[in-house]
Every structure is written in structure tokens, then in C-alpha cells.
Amino acid sequence: MNGTDPLPRLENRVVVLIGGGSGIGFEVARRVIALGGSVALGGRTASRLEAAFALLGEQARWQTVDTADPASIEAFFASVPVVDGIFTTAAEYVVGPMRELDATDAASPFESKFWGQYRVVRAALDRLSPDASIVLMSGAASVRPPAAAPAYVAANAAIEGLARGLAVELAPVRVNAVSPGTIDGNLWANRDEAARTASFAQFSADTVLGRPGREDEVADAVIHLLTNRYTTGSTLYVDGGYALR
Ligand SMILES: NC(=O)c1ccc[n+]([C@@H]2O[C@H](COP(=O)([O-])OP(=O)(O)OC[C@H]3O[C@@H](n4cnc5c(N)ncnc54)[C@H](OP(=O)(O)O)[C@@H]3O)[C@@H](O)[C@H]2O)c1
Numbered sequence: 001m002n003g004t005d006p007l008p009r010l011e012n013r014v015v016v017l018i019g020g021g022s023g024i025g026f027e028v029a030r031r032v033i034a035l036g037g038s039v040a041l042g043g044r045t046a047s048r049l050e051a052a053f054a055l056l057g058e059q060a061r062w063q064t065v066d067t068a069d070p071a072s073i074e075a076f077f078a079s080v081p082v083v084d085g086i087f088t089t090a091a092e093y094v095v096g097p098m099r100e101l102d103a104t105d106a107a108s109p110f111e112s113k114f115w116g117q118y119r120v121v122r123a124a125l126d127r128l129s130p131d132a133s134i135v136l137m138s139g140a141a142s143v144r145p146p147a148a149a150p151a152y153v154a155a156n157a158a159i160e161g162l163a164r165g166l167a168v169e170l171a172p173v174r175v176n177a178v179s180p181g182t183i184d185g186n187l188w189a190n191r192d193e194a195a196r197t198a199s200f201a202q203f204s205a206d207t208v209l210g211r212p213g214r215e216d217e218v219a220d221a222v223i224h225l226l227t228n229r230y231t232t233g234s235t236l237y238v239d240g241g242y243a244l245r
Pocket of ligand 1: 020021022023024025042043044045048065066067088090091092097113137138139141177180181182183184185186187188194213
């Protein structure tokens, strides 16, 4: 990319997508490749990554990695010498009220979603190109808490704070967060149907645009943050106006 490109392009850029074998990360992978870049996909399940590779083609490569395991993250980056973009959707956590969660479950959004992303960025530091762009995955619960999920709310707020802090430390590398509302996609498709239906109805009622979002709508916002050259330290809410209500 250079300062005079009329449209966002990602020609010859390498974007690391840990969690990119499914959901929002996969939609970002499709867009990066369509814009001329390539993707390094990570996740824990080889068959999922292989299936994504089969759909994405030769501009994709993949390697298993577990963001809970620093050694596995180091091994992942050993085969990615230059990193132009990072977006990590990898996370596994329990959401619930303080009164009901044990200490391990309560800490899980921090351990998996916050520290997982922190570890990925830390491992990539020496490989970042000077105009790299990092997008952290947050969630609009950060600013508008849903019913009784305080540790999850706080973990997302911490991720948005991490984006601001890293934007200062890593400049001219840009660091932003994307913060989706409830998205009708792979994550919720794998959850209990009754909980999904209730959550979508509640979210639709609580949201200015009256419906859950889609994975492609979040992916479009991630591409914006990967390519815009003058946005750093920001959080972009892709939440249908959830935070306004
Ligand atoms: N969908 C929503 O409604 C929504 C809303 C707000 C925020 N978010 C955030 O979006 C992220 C989830 O993305 P998604 O919605 O696209 O869901 P998804 O399709 O379930 O994507 C998660 C991906 O991460 C991988 N993964 C999970 N744990 C991992 C680990 N420890 N190491 C490496 N890879 C791991 C999974 O593959 P393997 O299991 O094979 O590793 C999977 O491919 C979460 O951070 C979530 O909080 C989602």
C-alpha cells in the first residue's frame, strides 16, 4: 500500500488470522484475498483449517496453533517472517453472573480472549512491518453490559484499552479494536437453540437496527481497520446501534 491508493488494497500483504478457519475470521480471509493479499490461518483443529484452505485457495496457508500455549504461538509465527496484519478471533470462555461462576470460569474471558490476543501480538512484534495494522477482537458488551456477565464485560473493555495502549507503544503500526454486537453466524449456530432464539430476540429488541448482525458486516469493518492509514487506538462498534439504547 502507499499513500495515494484510491481504494483500500492489500496486494502482497500477509494477514494473520488466528481463528480464521470459521466465522468472522474466515469472512475476513475471503476479503483479504479478494483485495490481493494472502492469509496465514491458525486454529486448533486441522480439519477446520484444511476445509477453509480448500475454499480460499493458494493465497491461504494454515497451521494449527493454540492461543493458550505461548510455545505453539511461537511455532506458528516461525513460518510467517513478515506480518502486515493480525486479527485474532480465537477465544473460548464462559459467560455468566459473578454469583454463579467459579474462579476459573470467571477468569476465562480474560485468560482466553484478552491474554490470548495479547500473546499473539507479543509473539509477532519482531515480524511486524512498519505499516502493519492490528485489529483486536472485542465485543459491544464492553460498553453496554448484557444481563449479568461482569467478567466478560470487563474483559472486552480491557481489550479496547489494550488497543489504545498498544497504539501508543507500537506506532506507526496501527492498533484498533472491532466490537461487534450479537452476530448471527458460526459462534451462535453452535450454541443451544433456545438460548440463541432468546438472545437474538432480546438483542433485536434492544438494538436500533432491530436485528442481529452478520459475519460479513463485521468482516467489512475489520478490512476498514486493516487498510485505513489514519485510524489507530480506536474501537469500531459494529452493533446495529446496540450501545445507543
Ligand atoms: N459471534 C458473535 O456474536 C460475537 C459477538 C461479539 C464478539 N465476538 C467475538 O468473536 C470471537 C469469535 O469469533 P466468531 O464469532 O467468528 O466465532 P467462531 O467461528 O467460533 O471462531 C472462533 C475460532 O477460533 C478458533 N479458536 C478457538 N479457541 C482457540 C484457541 N485457543 N487457539 C486457537 N484457535 C482457537 C476456533 O477454531 P478451533 O476450535 O478449531 O480452534 C474458531 O475457528 C470471540 O472473541 C467472540 O467473543 C463474537
